[in-house]
Amino acid sequence: MLFEQRSFALAAGDALLVTGANGTGKSSLIRVAAGLLAPVAGHVTVEGQRALLAEAAALDAERAVAAALGFWARLDARPAPDARVAAALDALDLAALADVPVRLLSTGQRRRVGLARVVASEADIWLLDEPANGLDTAAVARLEALIAVQRARGGVVLVATHQPLALAGAQEIRL
Amino acid sequence: MIALILRDMRRAYASGGATLIVAFFLLVAILFPFAIGPDQKLLMRIGGGVIWAAALLAALLPVERLVAPDLDSGTLDQFAARGMSMAAVAAAKIVAHWLAFAPPLMAATIAAAGLLDLSGETLLTVEIGLVLGTPALAALAVATGALVAGLRGAGAIAGLVMLPLAIPLLIFGAGAIEGGGVGGLKLLAATSLLIVAGAPFVAAAAIRAGME
Numbered sequence A: 001m002l003f004e005q006r007s008f009a010l011a012a013g014d015a016l017l018v019t020g021a022n023g024t025g026k027s028s029l030i031r032v033a034a035g036l037l038a039p040v041a042g043h044v045t046v047e048g049q050r051a052l053l054a055e056a057a058a059l060d061a062e063r064a065v066a067a068a069l070g071f072w073a074r075l076d077a078r079p080a081p082d083a084r085v086a087a088a089l090d091a092l093d094l095a096a097l098a099d100v101p102v103r104l105l106s107t108g109q110r111r112r113v114g115l116a117r118v119v120a121s122e123a124d125i126w127l128l129d130e131p132a133n134g135l136d137t138a139a140v141a142r143l144e145a146l147i148a149v150q151r152a153r154g155g156v157v158l159v160a161t162h163q164p165l166a167l168a169g170a171q172e173i174r175l
Numbered sequence B: 001m002i003a004l005i006l007r008d009m010r011r012a013y014a015s016g017g018a019t020l021i022v023a024f025f026l027l028v029a030i031l032f033p034f035a036i037g038p039d040q041k042l043l044m045r046i047g048g049g050v051i052w053a054a055a056l057l058a059a060l061l062p063v064e065r066l067v068a069p070d071l072d073s074g075t076l077d078q079f080a081a082r083g084m085s086m087a088a089v090a091a092a093k094i095v096a097h098w099l100a101f102a103p104p105l106m107a108a109t110i111a112a113a114g115l116l117d118l119s120g121e122t123l124l125t126v127e128i129g130l131v132l133g134t135p136a137l138a139a140l141a142v143a144t145g146a147l148v149a150g151l152r153g154a155g156a157i158a159g160l161v162m163l164p165l166a167i168p169l170l171i172f173g174a175g176a177i178e179g180g181g182v183g184g185l186k187l188l189a190a191t192s193l194l195i196v197a198g199a200p201f202v203a204a205a206a207i208r209a210g211m212e
Helices: A026-034 A065-074 A081-091 A107-121 A137-152 B002-014 B017-036 B040-060 B068-072 B075-081 B086-115 B120-148 B154-165 B167-211
Strands: A015-019 A050-053 A125-129 A156-160 A171-174
Touching: A015 A026, A026 A050, A026 A125, A026 A156, A026 B075, A050 A107, A050 B075, A065 A081, A065 A107, A065 B002, A081 A107, A107 A125, A107 A137, A137 A156, B002 B017, B002 B086, B017 B040, B017 B086, B040 B086, B040 B120, B040 B154, B040 B167, B068 B075, B068 B167, B075 B086, B075 B167, B086 B120, B086 B167, B120 B154, B120 B167, B154 B167
Parallel strands: A015 A156, A015 A171, A050 A125, A125 A156
Antiparallel strands: none
């Protein structure tokens, strides 16, 4: 058993920071919240669209960044996928890499492309598993700003991280 | 759904998968005359069965690349987090795999028929049989790919899982050539329909189990 008797509720504009040492179940909590893993006991109630940033990039390595993101944006059932992708690439300072194949990206750049997919989805609920992994300080600051924007527009953010992230007024769970 | 089919088809052609399948199919069809010798009558008689066996082996070839890479790369996780049905994802994979391997295979069958000296009539029966039977081969390949994804030695296990399940297709497909006629084709179509209808759900359950 990784964890038990954990309960939380997040309303519009809320953020939850899940912290803890390696192997305590941060990622598992995110996967339960994403509906990928069934909890042994308990339940998850979700209202709204979810966007997941997991450890695996889930991007076609041989495609260009913009095309790989475009595939996912077209699955979102929201209008103007190309415009959403372009805006997300701008927000993460990736516009210069739009035509570069995913396989040539560094770890941090790949992470940012994963974040761009979350931003482009315009989902209500962001589930971020170690979003700051491999990011430089400028990118971490950009990530914190994006989370603030998401909360300001009434979204919900659930972050599992072992690195310090500045999220004003966020709830915190230590596993 | 269409985006998923296009993505899988692009990946199949980009990785050379479709070309490899056709090359492998023709090679197997060429090997038989070498093994049996230049007995024209014998070749004509077994030719249809040879093509069916070769098609079965060719469909098995890309099994490991159908589901496992998407499971490893987290692509299937992303589909699930979006609330997409895994059965629909599996159905899209079946359609994409069929489009990637069946039309080239049926074109290559014409060349193989020439090598085996099949009559035009037999070739027509074989082609109709392939139209009916290849969707089931694609469905079996995707379901097997989902079942063995993440296992060590997945390729060998895939053969053991898939080939026995394809025996009915082989019997009815080859039987339609050997005097079975329309009755054989009808049974082939019925078997094919059953497999195509069931496979997406088997594949979806296997993918779900693989995610946990």
